[in-house]
Amino acid sequence: MDVKSRLQENLIQELLSYSVFPDPDVLEETIGKYETDSNMWLYGYESEGVLVGIIGFRINDEQExxxxxxxxxxxxxxxxxxxxxxxxxxxxxxPVRIVAETDEDAVQFYRSIGFVIRSLGEKYHGVERFVCTYEIEPEDE
Known part of the structure; x- marks a missing residue:
């Protein structure tokens, strides 16, 4: 479900905080981007009526x-x-393709669901980053 309009709720902010650098200023900056950028989407995922996860993304004209x-x-x-x-x-x-940049902790998660993983090297001092790509197979008509 679309939760972008609920950005000021504590639960939404808490879920979002798990995916940003653990710094209140970074969280506030991230919330601001969602509030002001109409091309940013924020969806929540419920299980048994409880919000358990969140995904924030962009999708371009080529459906990437x-x-x-x-x-x-x-x-x-x-x-x-x-x-x-x-x-x-x-x-x-x-989408026709999904791309995510992540750290070593999440690589196995993306690999386990079929993403192709490529190292970007040490993008930040002492931190290796990875780009994960998933090509969606077109459905037969």
């Missing part, structure tokens, strides 16, 4: 989606919600 934020609340991790979020967003938005 770039994931900027993806998070599942800590007690719900490992239950398949991250994968579910991505499958639901594919169904909803119909």
């Amino acid at each position: 989606m770039t994931i900027h934020h993806l998070a599942v609340e800590p007690h719900s991790r490992g239950a398949g919600f991250g994968r579910g979020i991505i499958l639901e967003i594919i169904e909803e938005m119909h």
Whole structure:
């Protein structure tokens, strides 16, 4: 569900905080981007009526989606919600390709659902970054 209009809610901010550098200023900056940029989308994922995850992304005119934020609340991790979020967003938005940049901690998650992983090297001092790409197969007509 679209949760962009709920950016000032504590739960939305808490979920978003799991996917940004742990700094209140960075979280505020991120919230500001969603509030002011009409090309940024923010969706929440519910399980049994409880919001357990969030995905923030852009999708361009060529239907390439770039994931900027993806998070599942800590007690719900490992239950398949991250994968579910991505499958639901594919169904909803119909991208032809999904791209996400991440750190080493999340590489295995993306690899496990079929993303191709490529190292970007040490983008920040002492931190290797990766680009993860997923090509969506066109449906047979």
